[in-house]
Amino acid sequence: MNVIVCKDKQEVAKKAYELLKDVVANKPNAVLGLATGSSPIGLYGEMIADYKAGNLSYKNVISFNLDEYVGIDKNHPESYSSFMHKELFDHIDIQEDNTHLPFGDTQADCDAYEAAMSDVSIDLQVLGIGRNGHIGFNEPGTSFDSLTHIVDLDEKTIEDNARFFDNDANLVPKKAISMGIATIMKSKRILLIATGENKAEAVAAMVNGPVTESMPASILQKHADVTVFVDEAAAANLK
Numbered sequence: 556m557n558v559i560v561c562k563d564k565q566e567v568a569k570k571a572y573e574l575l576k577d578v579v580a581n582k583p584n585a586v587l588g589l590a591t592g593s594s595p596i597g598l599y600g601e602m603i604a605d606y607k608a609g610n611l612s613y614k615n616v617i618s619f620n621l622d623e624y625v626g627i628d629k630n631h632p633e634s635y636s637s638f639m640h641k642e643l644f645d646h647i648d649i650q651e652d653n654t655h656l657p658f659g660d661t662q663a664d665c666d667a668y669e670a671a672m673s674d675v676s677i678d679l680q681v682l683g684i685g686r687n688g689h690i691g692f693n694e695p696g697t698s699f700d701s702l703t704h705i706v707d708l709d710e711k712t713i714e715d716n717a718r719f720f721d722n723d724a725n726l727v728p729k730k731a732i733s734m735g736i737a738t739i740m741k742s743k744r745i746l747l748i749a750t751g752e753n754k755a756e757a758v759a760a761m762v763n764g765p766v767t768e769s770m771p772a773s774i775l776q777k778h779a780d781v782t783v784f785v786d787e788a789a790a791a792n793l794k
């Protein structure tokens with residue numbers, strides 16, 4: 556695991572973008588695994604700015620998102636579908652047909668998403684990390700062998716995401732559909748972004764702790780090509 560400590564979240568976004576740009580510049584039809592949440596917003600901002608400057612096209616890029624809430628309307632402002640359009644897709648030349656998000660609440664929906672990914676291999680997976688060490692919506696205790704599955708969200712995650720639902724935890728969906736840990740581990744390269752002091756504990760456990768299903772992100776120690784971009788606050792507990 557290559558850990559790059561940056562001075563602040565702006566530098567994290569710039570450095571993470573350099574990596575992503577390199578992947579897409581070398582393979583214009585690259586397959587990107589994309590994440591939602593606050594962590595990748597700076598990276599998406601860099602992608603949009605450089606696209607608008609005419610430096611990189613996403614015309615042939617394919618994307619697969621990590622997760623989506625269960626039971627939310629795709630057009631709900633806090634659906635991950637809306638998030639991706641607002642924060643990225645509506646501002647670059649990626650083709651709508653080339654973008655994929657998981658959707659639904661049945662095993663058949665999960666199998667269909669895995670099947671859609673089976674013809675391709677993700678060249679670069681973008682990840683954030685939850686305070687509890689989740690990646691995607693794979694909460695502590697998720698099997699390292701999991702594929703796309705339906706998840707019961709952890710209390711910490713519901714609490715953290717209440718800020719997007721009028722600060723009311725009751726309004727946060729309680730379930731999600733998420734790529735599994737084994738799905739994520741199949742990606743050729745992984746780029747993980749973590750900023751802020753509330754991520755320091757999870758980052759330290761991911762990098763230096765034991766590899767255990769109670770800390771989902773710790774499995775990344777076993778992946779051959781992971782780059783972690785952290786700001787100084789998120790790096791505070793690293794040895």
Ligand SMILES: O=P(O)(O)OC[C@H]1O[C@](O)(CO)[C@@H](O)[C@@H]1O
Binds near residue numbers: 592593595622683685
């Ligand atoms: O980036 P945030 O908002 O801190 O969230 C952490 C992680 O939790 C999720 O929202 C759940 O998938 C991820 O998208 C994100 O990387």
